[in-house]
Amino acid sequence: MQEYFLLFISAIFVNNIVLAQYLGNCPFIGTSKDTGVAVGMGSAVVFVMFMATGLTWLVQYKLLVPMGIGYLQTLAFILVIAALVQFVEMFLKKMVPPLYKSLGIFLPLITTNCAVMGVALIVQREEFGLVKSVMFALASGLGFMLALVLLAGIRERLAVRRLPVAMRGTPIGLVMAGLMSLAFFAFKGMI
Amino acid sequence: MSRLWKEFSKGLWTELPPFRLVLGLCPTLAVTKTADNGLGMGLAVVFVLALSNLMISLLRKIIPAKVRIACFIVVAASLVVAVELLMQAYAYPLYQQLGIFVPLIVVNCIILGRAEAFASKNGPLLSMADGAGMGLGFTMSLTFLGGLRELLGSGAIFGVHVAWEGFQPLGLMVEAPGAFISLGVLLALMVFVQNLQRKRRGLALVEAPGHDCKSCGCCGKADNA
Amino acid sequence: MKEILNMMIVLALICGISGVTLAVLKQTTAPIIEEQELTYVQAPAIDQVLETHDNNPIKDRKRFDVDGRSVMVFPAMSGGRVTGVAFETSGKGYGGNIGVMVGFDLKSDTLTGIGITTLKETPGLGMRVTEHGYTTQFKGHPIEAVALTRNGGDIQAVAGATISSTGTVFAVQQAIAIYKTLKTQLAGGWS
Numbered sequence: 022m023q024e025y026f027l028l029f030i031s032a033i034f035v036n037n038i039v040l041a042q043y044l045g046n047c048p049f050i051g052t053s054k055d056t057g058v059a060v061g062m063g064s065a066v067v068f069v070m071f072m073a074t075g076l077t078w079l080v081q082y083k084l085l086v087p088m089g090i091g092y093l094q095t096l097a098f099i100l101v102i103a104a105l106v107q108f109v110e111m112f113l114k115k116m117v118p119p120l121y122k123s124l125g126i127f128l129p130l131i132t133t134n135c136a137v138m139g140v141a142l143i144v145q146r147e148e149f150g151l152v153k154s155v156m157f158a159l160a161s162g163l164g165f166m167l168a169l170v171l172l173a174g175i176r177e178r179l180a181v182r183r184l185p186v187a188m189r190g191t192p193i194g195l196v197m198a199g200l201m202s203l204a205f206f207a208f209k210g211m212i
Numbered sequence: 213m214s215r216l217w218k219e220f221s222k223g224l225w226t227e228l229p230p231f232r233l234v235l236g237l238c239p240t241l242a243v244t245k246t247a248d249n250g251l252g253m254g255l256a257v258v259f260v261l262a263l264s265n266l267m268i269s270l271l272r273k274i275i276p277a278k279v280r281i282a283c284f285i286v287v288a289a290s291l292v293v294a295v296e297l298l299m300q301a302y303a304y305p306l307y308q309q310l311g312i313f314v315p316l317i318v319v320n321c322i323i324l325g326r327a328e329a330f331a332s333k334n335g336p337l338l339s340m341a342d343g344a345g346m347g348l349g350f351t352m353s354l355t356f357l358g359g360l361r362e363l364l365g366s367g368a369i370f371g372v373h374v375a376w377e378g379f380q381p382l383g384l385m386v387e388a389p390g391a392f393i394s395l396g397v398l399l400a401l402m403v404f405v406q407n408l409q410r411k412r413r414g415l416a417l418v419e420a421p422g423h424d425c426k427s428c429g430c431c432g433k434a435d436n437a
Numbered sequence: 438m439k440e441i442l443n444m445m446i447v448l449a450l451i452c453g454i455s456g457v458t459l460a461v462l463k464q465t466t467a468p469i470i471e472e473q474e475l476t477y478v479q480a481p482a483i484d485q486v487l488e489t490h491d492n493n494p495i496k497d498r499k500r501f502d503v504d505g506r507s508v509m510v511f512p513a514m515s516g517g518r519v520t521g522v523a524f525e526t527s528g529k530g531y532g533g534n535i536g537v538m539v540g541f542d543l544k545s546d547t548l549t550g551i552g553i554t555t556l557k558e559t560p561g562l563g564m565r566v567t568e569h570g571y572t573t574q575f576k577g578h579p580i581e582a583v584a585l586t587r588n589g590g591d592i593q594a595v596a597g598a599t600i601s602s603t604g605t606v607f608a609v610q611q612a613i614a615i616y617k618t619l620k621t622q623l624a625g626g627w628s
Binding site: 271274275276278279282283286287290293294297298300301302304305308 | 440443444447448451452455458459462463466469470473474476477
Binding site: 043045046047050093094095099139143146185186188190191195198200203 | 281286290311316318384390393396399400404417419421
């Protein structure tokens with residue numbers, strides 16, 4: 022139990038996927054102008070990351086390793102993730118229209134979100150078991166959502182402030198992300 | 213010839229990734245702890261980008277529109293696997309340094325973005341020039357950012373110590389916060405210089421480019437929705 | 438119908454061609470990659486655990502079959518005679534397997550040292566088994582009775598990293614078992 026608790030804390034705060042591991046930065050900067058959008062994107066990532074990590078884990082240990090083609094990992098993982106995203110999109114559209122309405126537009130963005138693929142690769146490199154892998158994915162997704170929503174909150178307030186023209190938009194977003202990363206840096210001493 | 217040069221050189225300045233075309237931020241932030249790593253990562257991207265553009269351009273007439281993204285992904289991913297193997301065989305220390313960011317080249321928006329925006333519409337030679345130019349521009353940016361962070365963070369450049377005696381390295385620069393802040397400040401500086409020139413010519417001021425999702429194949433759909 | 442067929446053929450063709458190309462590339466690079474891995478991952482540990490030698494242990498490596506297990510053995514030679522051997526075994530750590538390179542002196546049947554090759558542990562805790570104070574306890578230790586103090590041996594576990602310490606000792610015990618069988622095979626000389 023304690024092990025999973027530590028894993029959660031570590032993945033959300035200490036080794037936050039965006040602010041400490043440098044993953045998923047494009048959507049982090051791209052979709053953090055509005056808190057509502059950030060929550061939508063965040064939940065879509067949590068959901069897909071959780072499923073993708075479980076699925077790629079199974080592909081790795083039930084398919085690639087027994088067949089001795091571990092070197093095709095990258096190719097197999099990206100195809101699994103792309104197919105999964107397509108499938109989830111179709112499923113939500115048919116079965117849960119309200120959820121599709123709120124998450125649907127973010128789903129296609131997720132195939133090229135390197136945080137999803139990154140987490141799938143990290144759990145392989147760390148040689149986690151299946152349960153530990155999906156728990157780690159869940160925690161990482163939540164960490165991504167936390168960082169995204171926090172940054173969106175900051176940028177919403179910045180939008181109504183007068184800034185030098187050159188700093189507006191992406192540059193100030195990156196500097197703010199840096200300051201947040203600095204704040205999260207303080208968690209390093211915790212574990 | 214001039215068209216070829218135009219497509220090649222645009223990636224080096226007017227559409228320089230990741231400053232003018234805000235794409236591929238993850239590797240930009242992650243591997244630029246040192247100039248060496250930035251250069252290595254950049255060259256891997258040049259290899260994948262030039263070849264994927266070439267192949268997609270050659271295949272553009274037979275790839276059905278509906279499955280084009282899947283085809284692009286297969287081509288790009290195969291090239292990335294090839295880079296992984298070659299890097300392990302001939303540059304193992306670099307492979308260890310870059311870690312998961314080597315396989316992650318496949319989800320770098322630049323690759324799919326150029327495939328969709330350029331290679332699927334142009335001939336093989338032009339596409340390769342576009343890929344090589346964009347890739348080299350990306351390499352330049354990464355090497356420069358890596359050099360800057362290495363210099364401020366450890367007083368060295370390409371691993372060679374250059375700082376004067378008594379230089380206090382700013383350890384923060386080689387960690388994550390330094391990556392975000394230095395990229396943000398550099399981006400602002402580029403816009404500032406651009407605006408100075410525009411002001412002199414009497415043009416309106418511009419803001420920094422946003423994260424350009426439209427040039428990425430998979431994301432394009434989301435923007436229309 | 439014709440369109441779908443066309444789609445499937447093109448996709449299958451692209452997948453097939455890249456699969457074959459990559460398989461060929463894998464075949465050609467496999468020996469080079471093995472050499473590189475040995476040089477950058479194992480070599481530092483080998484140098485650490487073998488006593489003075491005048492050969493290149495990686496170049497002179499040889500596979501042995503010990504009790505049905507295939508073991509890669511790295512020899513230390515002086516003047517053409519094998520004086521010591523090193524090989525890798527693994528034990529279970531907190532977050533995955535711990536790879537341990539164990540060196541033996543053939544003449545006195547003692548350990549010449551151990552070196553950690555792969556380790557995925559909680560940073561700060563389990564990591565300490567790589568520290569000098571812990572690993573030096575094995576240097577010059579006779580191959581009998583290698584065990585932690587609480588199991589009646591004389592190896593001090595690293596405080597707060599019991600699992601990693603136990604895993605390392607387990608790996609060393611494994612290596613000793615292999616060494617005992619291996620020694621009879623080595624009596625006939627190296628090549």
